Amino acid sequence: MKASSQRSVVARYVRIGIVVIAVVVLIGVLWIVLGPGPMDFAGGKTVALAGYQGPNPTGVPPVLAQASLLERGEYLSRAADCQSCHTAKDGLPFAGGRAFVLPFGTLYSTNITPDGQTGIGGYSDADFLRAVHRGIRRDGVYLYPAMPYDAYTYMTDADGLAIKAYLFSLAPVHAAARPNTLVFPFSQRWLLSFWSLLFSPDRRFEPNTGHDSQWNRGAYLVEALGHCGECHTPRNLFEALNNRRKFAGAVQSGWRAYNVTTDRGSGIGDWTDEELTRYIWGGHADGRGTASGPMGEAVDLSLAHLAPDDVAAIVTYEKTIPPMATPDLPPLKATPAPASHRQGVSAAFEPHGKQIFEGACVSCHDWTGVSPLTSWATLIGARAVNDPTATNVAQIVLSGTVRETPHGQVFMPAFGDAYSDVEIAAVANYVTARFGAKPSAISAENVAKLRKQGAE
16 A cells, blocks of 8 residues: 555544544533533423412512511521621621632632622612622623522522612621632633533523422422532532532532432431431431531521421422432441440551540540430431541541530530641541441541631
């Protein structure tokens, strides 16, 4: 074969290869972009809210039917968990400045008090709804989807404007936005116009006629207001929610948001309605663990303030999420450890960890893992203790937690200043080995990264 013919054959195969690769890439992109919406799993038929024959699933619960606009707005702002994201550590409520540490830089939330210069005081009703539904600021600049407008897009205009009325009733705080530190190309806001076009539908909530009014109310609370998927659903290549693995768990702000599908092994499939209600409303369920970190904050600032009927609606909706296993999470260990420290996990596994646990932890948590003081401090059965990454265990040791319970305050001190990264890794690994189903191997380097995120 002549050389020219050989080159022609090679060039042909190269072109074919390029076409095949382009087709594969295109199929992959379409697979991501054309993924299901957050409520598509339910099937059935959806209708416009105006055409729905049942009770209106949006707005406030019946107990607040006669409430003023500001009272409704306050309730809805709590349901939407606005304060949590728009309040910096030790900062003024709603004044912004909270850091969101991402793999490609740090974002800071903005001031949503009615200050005319640094807040939203100049926003008209239309400006506010455009920001909530489409993620576009008053000046036409796109917001980063850390502001969950891909969820808030399902919020009705009436509910959005009630929230605006409440926010405008607050005292204005002059607090300029901190500059973000995102690397290229994530620093280019204009790219968000394409992201929004692909992943934010810009449409309001439509009830599903195949489910009852309680389910639809739960769907509205979970998907439109509570935006639970923003933490509990993993993300795809374009940092949009991957609803093919809806609620299967993800890592957010250095904490692990666990699987809340109906999978019995790694999710909430074997939780009773009462256990789920107690956890959502109070941040604790006996034998299941205690909410800490961002979930504890969501309970304290949002979920604990919901009406009983709304919590019941959330439980109803959650119980219909299809099961989705999280492969790295083992079945929970539910039996106490031996009462003697000489039994159970060998001290040789993590002698330094055992020493720290004995000096700082055992008086509250006991060698068995069943607290002699309060069930809130019991370790047995907690998902964090049965997580081989030990991420949340290390976070709790670093930052501690303070929770208000019906029986008084539960206080877990922060040990971040008292112990080194090596020591915190050691005690976290000892805790998972003694009380969990599978030992962890978190390193001092891992703890250092978590500590840095918590300091933002």
